[in-house]
Amino acid sequence: xxxxxxxxxxxxxxxxxxxxxxxxxxxxxxxxxxxxxxxxxxxxxxxxxxxxxxxxxxxxxxxxxxxxxxxxxxxxxxxxxxxxxxxxxxxxxxxxxxxxxxxxxxxxxxxxxxxxxxxxxxxxxxxxxxxxxxxxxxxxxxxxxxxxxxxxxxxxxxxxxxxxxxxxxxxxxxxxxxxxxxxxxxxxxxxxxxxxxxxxxxxxxxxxxxxxxxxxxxxxxxxxxxxxxxxxxxxxxxxxxxxxxxxxxxxxxxxxxxxxxxxxxxxxxxxxxxxxxxxxxxxxxxxxxxxxxxxxxxxxxxxxxxxxxxxxxxxxxxxxxxxxxxxxxxxxxxxxxxxxxxxxxxxxxxxxxxxxxx
Amino acid sequence: xxxxxxxxxxxxxxxxxxxxxxxxxxxxxxxxxxxxxxxxxxxxxxxxxxxxxxxxxxxxxxxxxxxxxxxxxxxxxxxxxxxxxxxxxxxxxxxxxxxxxxxxxxxxxxxxxxxxxxxxxxxxxxxxxxxxxxxxxxxxxxxxxxxxxxxxxxxxxxxxxxxxxxxxxxxxxxxxxxxxxxxxxxxxxxxxxxxxxxxxxxxxxxxxxxxxxxxxxxxxxxxxxxxxxxxxxxxxxxxxxxxxxxxxxxxxxxxxxxxxxxxxxxxxxxxxxxxxxxxxxxxxxxxxxxxxxxxxxxxxxxxxxxxxxxxxxxxxxxxxxxxxxxxxxxxxxxxxxxxxxxxxxxxxxxxxxxxxxx
Numbered sequence: 182x183x184x185x186x187x188x189x190x191x192x193x194x195x196x197x198x199x200x201x202x203x204x205x206x207x208x209x210x211x212x213x214x215x216x217x218x219x220x221x222x223x224x225x226x227x228x229x230x231x232x233x234x235x236x237x238x239x240x241x242x243x244x245x246x247x248x249x250x251x252x253x254x255x256x257x258x259x260x261x262x263x264x265x266x267x268x269x270x271x272x273x274x275x276x277x278x279x280x281x282x283x284x285x286x287x288x289x290x291x292x293x294x295x296x297x298x299x300x301x302x303x304x305x306x307x308x309x310x311x312x313x314x315x316x317x318x319x320x321x322x323x324x325x326x327x328x329x330x331x332x333x334x335x336x337x338x339x340x341x342x343x344x345x346x347x348x349x350x351x352x353x354x355x356x357x358x359x360x361x362x363x364x365x366x367x368x369x370x371x372x373x374x375x376x377x378x379x380x381x382x383x384x385x386x387x388x389x390x391x392x393x394x395x396x397x398x399x400x401x402x403x404x405x406x407x408x409x410x411x412x413x414x415x416x417x418x419x420x421x422x423x424x425x426x427x428x429x430x431x432x433x434x435x436x437x438x439x440x441x442x443x444x445x446x447x448x449x450x451x452x453x454x455x456x457x458x459x460x461x462x463x464x465x466x467x468x469x470x471x472x473x474x475x476x477x478x479x480x481x482x483x484x485x486x487x488x489x490x491x492x493x494x495x496x497x498x499x500x501x502x503x504x505x506x507x508x509x510x511x512x513x514x515x516x517x518x519x520x521x522x523x524x525x526x527x528x529x530x531x532x533x534x535x536x537x538x539x
Numbered sequence: 540x541x542x543x544x545x546x547x548x549x550x551x552x553x554x555x556x557x558x559x560x561x562x563x564x565x566x567x568x569x570x571x572x573x574x575x576x577x578x579x580x581x582x583x584x585x586x587x588x589x590x591x592x593x594x595x596x597x598x599x600x601x602x603x604x605x606x607x608x609x610x611x612x613x614x615x616x617x618x619x620x621x622x623x624x625x626x627x628x629x630x631x632x633x634x635x636x637x638x639x640x641x642x643x644x645x646x647x648x649x650x651x652x653x654x655x656x657x658x659x660x661x662x663x664x665x666x667x668x669x670x671x672x673x674x675x676x677x678x679x680x681x682x683x684x685x686x687x688x689x690x691x692x693x694x695x696x697x698x699x700x701x702x703x704x705x706x707x708x709x710x711x712x713x714x715x716x717x718x719x720x721x722x723x724x725x726x727x728x729x730x731x732x733x734x735x736x737x738x739x740x741x742x743x744x745x746x747x748x749x750x751x752x753x754x755x756x757x758x759x760x761x762x763x764x765x766x767x768x769x770x771x772x773x774x775x776x777x778x779x780x781x782x783x784x785x786x787x788x789x790x791x792x793x794x795x796x797x798x799x800x801x802x803x804x805x806x807x808x809x810x811x812x813x814x815x816x817x818x819x820x821x822x823x824x825x826x827x828x829x830x831x832x833x834x835x836x837x838x839x840x841x842x843x844x845x846x847x848x849x850x851x852x853x854x855x856x857x858x859x860x861x862x863x864x865x866x867x868x869x870x871x872x873x874x875x876x877x878x879x880x881x882x883x884x885x886x887x888x889x890x891x892x893x894x895x896x897x
Contacts, residue, residue, distance in 0.1 A: 205821070212676030213702055218879045219676055221683065228678030228710075253677050255708035260738045262765045263703060267788035268852075271816050273823050318570030318577055319611050320586030325579065345621060346571055350613035352586075380618045382773035383741040407620045409767015415740035430621045433628030436791055458629050463563070465631050494626075521576045 183227045184251035184283035188265055191276045192243045203232040203245045206275065209268050211249060228252055244278065256289045258450065259411035266437060276436040280445065287483040293453040294417060295424040296486025297479070297511055300453060303399055303424060304339040305372050310505050310537050311339045311513035313491060314520055314530065316362065319346035323353040327361035329526065334366040334373035336530035340513070341366060342402045343378035345428045349385075356392050363396045376400040376426055383412050390420055399423065404430040410450050417451025426491065427452035439470050444477020447488070454478075454489035454513060459504065462495030468507070475508055491515050498529060501536035541585045542609035542641035546623055549634040550601045561590040561603045564633065567626050569607060586610055602636070614647045616808065617769035628794060635795045638803065645841040651811040652775060653782040654844025655837070655869055658811060661757055661782060662697040663730050668863050668895050669697045669871035671849060672878055672888065674720065677704035681711045685719035687884065692724040692731035694888035698871070699724060700760045701736035703786045707743075714750050721754045734758040734784055741770050748778055757781065762788040768808050775809025784849070785810035797828050802835020805846070812836075812847035812871060817862065820853030826865070833866055849873050856887060859894035 188210075194202045204216075207230030212219055219225055227250055234246035254261050266277045293299070301307055314333045316326045326347070333341045341362070349355040359377050366375040379389045379401045386408065393401060405413040405427050417425055427447045437446075443457045455478050458464030460471045475490040492504060493515035504514060516533055523529035546568070552560045562574075565588030570577055577583055585608055592604035612619050624635045651657070659665055672691045674684045684705070691699045699720070707713040717735050724733040737747045737759045744766065751759060763771040763785050775783055785805045795804075801815045813836050816822030818829045833848040850862060851873035862872060874891055881887035 209821075211704070212678065213673075213704055214675045214876050215880050218876070221676075221679055224676055224678040228676065250678070252708060252710060253704065255706050257706045257739055257743070259740060259743075259765050260706040263706075263738065263762060263788045266791075267703065267762070267765075268822075270789055270791045271787055271822050315571075317572050318579075318582055318586065320570065320582040320608070321579055344571055345625065346569070346611065348613050348615045348618040348621075350610060352610060380621065381615055382617065382769045384773060385615070385617075404621060404625070407617050407625075407767075407769065409765075409770050411740045411765065412767050412770045415742060429629055430625035431628055433624075433630070433794060463567075464626075464629050518572050518576070522573050 184285045185231075185248040186251060186254070186264070186283065186286065187233060187281040188247045188249055188277070189279040190245045190247065190269070191238070191278050192245050193274045194243060196237075199235055199243045199245070203235055203247070206230070206245060206269055207232050207247050210247060210264060211253060213268065251283050251285050254286055256286070258290070258414045261286065262410060270436065276438065277441065278438045279441055284483065290414065290449050291418055291451060292448060292483070292485030293451060293488050294421045295453045297489045298486065300424055300489050300513075303374060306339060308510060310510050311489070312337075312534055312537050313340045313342060313513050313515040314338050314533070315342050315344045315515070315517035316347065317344040317517060317521060319344060319350065320352050323358045323361050326353055326358060327365045330362040330375060331365040331369060332527040333520070333530050334369035334371055334375070336527050337371050337534040338373055338530055340374045340376050340400060340426075342376035342426060345378050345402060345404055345430050347378045348380035355389055359392055359396050359398060363398055374400050376402050378402045380407070386416065390423065393423070400426060402426045402428055404428040405447055405450060405452065406430065406432040410446065414450035424453040425451060427455045429457050439466060440473035440477050444474040445482070448478055448482070448485060452488055454491050456491040456493050456515060458494040459492030459496055461500070464494045475512070479511055487511070489513050498533045498536055501533065505537065542643045543589075543606040544609060544612070544622070544641065544644065545591060545639040546605045546607055546635070547637040548603045548605065548627070549596070549636050550603050551632045552601060554595075557593055557601045557603070561593055561605070564588070564603060564627055565590050565605050568605060568622060569611060571626065609641050609643050612644055614644070616648070616772045619644065620768060624795065635799065637796065637799055642841065648772065648807050649776055649809060650806055650841070650843030651809060651846050652779045653811045655847045656844065658782055658847050658871070661732060664697060666868060668868050669847070670695075670892055670895050671698045671700060671871050671873040672696045672891070673700050673702045673873070673875035674705065675702040675875060675879060677702060677708065678710050681716045681719050684711055684716060685723045688720040688733060689723040689727060690885040691878070691888050692727035692729055692733070694885050695729050695892040696731055696888055698732045698734050698758060698784070700734035700784060703736050703760060703762055703788050705736045706738035713747055717750055717754050717756060721756055732758050734760050736760045738765070744774065748781065751781070758784060760784045760786055762786040763805055763808060763810065764788065764790040768804065772808035782811040783809060785813045787815050797824060798831030798835050802832040803840070806836055806840070806843060810846055812849050814849040814851050814873060816852040817850030817854055819858070820851075822852045833870070837869055845869070847871050856891045856894055859891065863895065
């Protein structure tokens with residue numbers, strides 16, 4: 182029996198054209214040729230994409246559900262992306278909205294190695310929301326970043342991460358920074374964790390993770406869309422001891438719904454927590470989109486551990502109550518700019534920690 | 540002395556807000572914090588992004604040139620993407636349009652290993668446009684794909700590539716297909732090359748390239764945006780004997796200008812030729828965009844070999860004359876659907892080859 186993926190696209194087309202357009206999507210995302218030229222009856226039955234559903238939306242676009250054969254994916258995590266949003270990503274009238282994957286495909290993925298419960302164990306915080314802040318700015322010397330790390334960890338922040346702009350620049354080489362910042366969190370005695378930013382090619386990232394392991398670091402930050410989702414998936418499978426915070430940089434380049442990309446795909450490929458732009462900050466995501474991202478990350482899905490949503494971007498300590506009420510306790514709040522803008526960073530970080538605990 | 544990248548964005552903002560918006564982009568894509576909180580004078584001078592230019596465009600959007608410090612890239616091919624279009628990719632009012640990179644960054648890249656001249660040597664076609672066609676559909680057994688390969692190679696097509704939908708599915712396992720199709724092109728005696736589709740994680744792709752080398756295959760197809768650009772760059776550097784055809788799947792439209800992504804970035808990371816949707820086919824690129832892609836791929840740029848533009852997507856043999864006139868001889872025409880839809884594929888392929896040669 183052939184398993185089918187159910188892939189939902191949003192298509193901007195007129196009512197006259199939507200049926201034809203839907204059929205062309207089903208072909209483009211499968212055999213990529215005219216149906217008349219497909220002569221093999223087995224391919225016609227088991228491989229050619231199918232239009233499953235067409236629904237008119239309130240804005241006169243259409244929700245189009247295409248059935249794609251699991252045979253075409255062949256258990257390949259890179260091929261999955263090509264099947265979901267390969268050629269049609271180049272057509273301007275279509276967005277990728279949602280995906281339902283059969284068990285035969287889901288079984289090929291591990292999902293998060295740690296997830297919410299694992300991060301709660303690592304931070305010794307079984308119930309409350311977690312706190313996170315970032316070391317900035319890029320260009321600062323290691324000593325300054327480590328001193329900031331010491332202050333944030335000392336204030337009781339659960340995870341102090343590198344800004345994603347920190348890589349292996351001459352101003353703060355990776356090895357030197359990891360040693361200094363890991364030393365800073367350990368000496369704080371608060372149990373805070375340091376999460377360095379892992380940036381590079383697969384070989385460079387493997388080298389960084391050796392350094393990380395040598396220093397006893399348990400959490401790292403990486404941007405899956407910069408690194409490549411298939412490579413990210415391989416990385417999370419290769420390093421089950423490490424918890425991965427996924428950063429959204431470079432993710433806006435396609436037209437994939439944020440709830441699908443950050444909530445589901447990042448989790449599928451092994452993100453333990455997903456950072457995304459919160460509503461009401463300097464990015465344009467709506468409360469509805471943020472709810473959908475959190476639902477994707479935390480909801481029940483196959484055998485996958487829930488991933489921890491990390492709303493971020495222009496958040497302030499004053500908003501902690503509102504944000505925790507919005508998301509509930511299974512969330513990690515990432516606030517950095519508001520702390521760094523304070524004349525007393527450590528004090529403002531303590532206020533952040535207290536606001537989350539109360 | 541600090542080198543600077545000049546990065547051009549297109550920003551949709553009102554005339555009242557564009558200056559503030561440009562400053563916020565410069566900060567978001569560098570220190571990612573409020574300028575008042577940056578206290579280190581060295582960072583302010585050498586690291587913080589700068590607004591270089593704001594130009595109003597005809598459509599009332601703005602061209603904004605931001606100067607980013609080369610220090611922030613630190614010679615890292617993944618970090619470069621994050622600097623160019625990291626956080627701002629998540630903001631809906633901005634596209635990435637163009638990039639001028641200083642030599643200090645370009646020197647870290649090799650560009651194409653073969654490029655146009657190398658592909659001309661491999662195909663023994665020193666002057667005329669090259670021809671390419673694809674093996675389809677996914678789901679077909681190896682024997683059928685190899686028979687199609689034999690026909691296309693026999694007709695004199697220069698490069699017979701896998702459809703990008705062919706990976707390592709049970710219907711045609713990679714190793715078996717490579718052996719059969721490479722056998723087909725060799726036995727044709729026309730000098731045609733077979734280019735298999737390499738899909739997977741970095742470890743899987745490395746295994747595929749071992750198979751490829753063992754069979755004497757010289758050209759492969761890969762989708763850099765599926766695989767990840769930094770991983771693709773490492774791959775092209777690791778395999779200087781292989782020529783890489785870059786496929787545009789998963790590349791999205793709009794937010795990164797096609798001329799930059801396919802013309803320049805794919806070339807920077809080592810694509811020897813770049814496939815992209817031609818104007819007038821079933822994708823929406825304009826002649827102007829296609830000219831710009833070809834200019835990016837072929838133009839003089841640092842020490843990089845020119846990459847071969849490969850217009851594709853809904854092209855027919857009837858259009859060969861027009862397309863060759865449009866691009867000139869340094870182009871490879873990719874036609875497959877129009878051949879496969881013919882009752883006599885081999886004959887239509889011969890017509891394609893003849894049309895290009897005349």
